[in-house]
Amino acid sequence: MADVARLAGVSSQTVSRVSTGHPSVVESTRQQVLAAMQELGYRPNSAARALKRGEFRTLGVILFTLATTGNSRTVEAILAQAAQEGYAITLIPVAMPTQDGVLGAFTRLGELAVDGVVVIMEVHLLDAANLELPPNMQVVVVDSDAGERYPVVDTDQADGARQATRHLLELGHETVWHVSGPIESFAAGRRTQAWRETLEAAGKAVPPPQLGDWTAESGYQAGLVLARNPGCTAIFAANDQMALGVMRAFHEQGRSIPGDVSVVGFDDIPDAHAFFPPLTTVHQDFAEVGRRCVEGLLRQIRNEPGSPGTDLVPTRLVLRGSTAAPRGR
């Protein structure tokens, strides 16, 4: 910077003003400085900037994995929104999905160059009680029940499950069977609960849910069980991958979809419309979730008044070829 100042024949403060876009620099001076910067290949040092300003213009994202559609899509949206606001994103992986792992990530947080964090963790491990956030660290949580302590952004899981279940009932099915996600997942719990409540509200029998773990394989296992039951004509799987597994099980048993059995998924992953048959599923707007996370976080950082509590992003049912009225109706 001093070199640039010397070459341009100004003080280093003027160089600083040019590089931060300060208004009170006369155009001719500005051009000189810019030329000098160009010639010397000057790049502002972000560490020094951060040190002086007391902020990093960076947000952290704490997560277990990028392997799930939801997480990677959410991160992508966070990325885009943050870039637009002039913030960079640092990813903070949780080494092990245990309470200790999470604590470790939060501890490291203090030394990381971030102004705030988005926590994407759908499991119960995030026991808000014993999390110690570094002071001045803002946080937004995705998909959790930490709403009491932290602002939460989440998909409206319950409404999605309700729409899926109602859709199947409205087609005329006697009841709806359910392949659930793992018990330790908040999202899975809420989907299962809404499914149950919808059935109860309609005065239908509530069959025992099949427990899955989000994987297609677990859906396949559940499908094998359900396929043995001739009374099962409608299935709500808690995600698309499990729906995929369920459908494979029925195909292998020679049962047709949606002729013999209707299937609804959840997520609307990009491949869902290419499944055989194309999957009717609940669309989650991950992009919107990511956007609201960043907005909420920046609102906190900038000390703007925000709406605390839980921010629910709506879902919508996408009708495709895997659902139909039951045979003989």
Next chain:
Amino acid sequence: MADVARLAGVSSQTVSRVSTGHPSVVESTRQQVLAAMQELGYRPNSAARALKRGEFRTLGVILFTLATTGNSRTVEAILAQAAQEGYAITLIPVAMPTQDGVLGAFTRLGELAVDGVVVIMEVHLLDAANLELPPNMQVVVVDSDAGERYPVVDTDQADGARQATRHLLELGHETVWHVSGPIESFAAGRRTQAWRETLEAAGKAVPPPQLGDWTAESGYQAGLVLARNPGCTAIFAANDQMALGVMRAFHEQGRSIPGDVSVVGFDDIPDAHAFFPPLTTVHQDFAEVGRRCVEGLLRQIRNEPGSPGTDLVPTRLVLRGSTAAPRGR
């Protein structure tokens, strides 16, 4: 830091030594300092540290999207490996997949707090010629042909395609049809080329490839075309999603897989074994790619002698239920 020093009754330099793990601090002093840190909730300021040390202990990853399996899995591996080496990861999205977008990302790089970057861009837009890297910026490129200028880590696309094609020929198929990825993709080009060369080497006819764009929908369209051709008994799709689309097209035409037609994919996405039927595919070791990226980058940063050029990660064919010998053989 000064407060900690005062409370512990030592100089700030000793606090620094404790916080960086310097050996020449006697145990009793160390304990005192640690206690003071604890009490005051001291966290080292990473900006000041970076300023002083001249390094950020952060790596950047430039990419277009996290939506593809390959990218998100690679990023995840980079994340894990970097964490293990004590480095954080900053994601740098390229706003628009154009030459300008890429240039913009590289320009911003200079102001970003990173010691090196991994560039994950499989398209030809990365025209190495006019990329201006900030001085002192190390780079590793994934999946590209920039091998002349930069170190490259890539999956052995050609060998994977070769294995897939050979497998189908060895089953006894007359020839192998191909659904390719988009022309602007390096990986797609290499897969198509290896498929062609393998057929030629075996003295088989080379049918015209169907052009896809990685999506299941494009695979479905290609599948509709191929399904009309009774001579087509073996298909190599350039990725699993397109294979999924191809299979749906055949299912809809009432053609059985693998009875009438064998299909091989590429990637081995987690759902591949849950497809109907489970998909024979070429497994890519994204985790290994990510690992080698970080290793290569750190080697450069630390000025260790490295192997320049292209580092190829092997692939392997995973046999599942979508391939069989042709009918009547």
Next chain:
DNA sequence: TATCGTGATGTTAACGTAAACATCGTGGTG
């Protein structure tokens, strides 16, 4: 013409840390 306000630019200091050097005390050695 003396005074003052205004806008452009320069000077000083501080952000928190760690390298380099300085100092101090202790125990070993001739």
Next chain:
DNA sequence: CACCACGATGTTTACGTTAACATCACGATA
């Protein structure tokens, strides 16, 4: 016992930037 080596700790300084304040020139005003 004088001297030295060495390990533990303290002091000084600089990393690159920008906020705050100081200065300066110039035009407007009484």
